[in-house]
Amino acid sequence: MSVLQLIEEFLNTVDERTFSRHGQTHVAGDELTSPQALRGWIVVNHLPPGESELGPDDLAATVELRSALRRSLLGDPDADVILALAGHPLRVEPDPAGGLRIAAHSGRPWLNVIVETVAGSAARGDWHRIKLCAAPDCRWAFHDTSRNGRGRWCEMEVCGNRHKTRTYRERHQT
Template sequence: MDLLNTIDKRTFRRHGEPHVAGEHLTSPQALADWLTTAHLPTSHGSRLDPGDLAAAIALREALRAALDGDSAALAGYPVRLVPGPPDEGLRLAAGTGRPWLDEIVETVAASVARGDWKRVKLCAAPDCRWAFHDTSRNGRGRWCEMGVCGNRHKTRAYRERRQQHTV
């Protein structure tokens, strides 16, 4: 989810103040910093380049598209089963050529295999779209924060209903 939220598309106002949207992966160095924070391996101390940045952003956008229902969005990220350490049997392996990108793809694939991925969602608020882990009992949560996005949606719907009754 951390990769999904390296882009902030939120455009709503909160307490009268506009939320400032933005891209966090703005350069190869910003990507390197994010990878360090996320404890993901880079290629043995080598510097990241614009191609690495483009690959990270492409995966992020493919993951976000998959969450929006584009089932073909991740077709360019195949995963296969390979022998793991002797005591562990098989493991999932991606082959992007970038160890840190492989680890992200493998983590997503493992999450899908466990059934956890269905709990990763994008906020239903069109002016938010923040990625979140749905912790609702039935797994049908729609809002990243009920007190913010859910409340704004419900308040808007209430006002529209009231306006229809007064017309």
């Protein structure tokens, strides 16, 4: 799994898609509905779960970070990612290879990995490659791998095509 793929997976634990495709309507939902569901997501994504049993506060902190990161993607990502990470102090520490690394110490190891990944991505300048689909009935998070970094849709074949078809129809109705 790539570094940004973890963030993409995290952001997509909430599904806001409501459009229909091939007669099937997406039903919006949230994977993180309980501490047990959070534990399952942590395990599936090979993140450190921590020493103690997860509780409602752990779930609330995780959902709060996810919501803040998704909001940052709707505005100016370079400025807003700082606000999204504001509740998660970061430090620069030595890493085992002899260099330095960005480290978070929230007491929630899985959140530390996510915060460190986002902060490292922002420091490298590739945070702007994580986007939410421009389709208002989608908002699926995706890693924009286009050459110029101007991708707008999670899938051109789905959301991009729906947008272009809608625009074409509107143009030809008048």
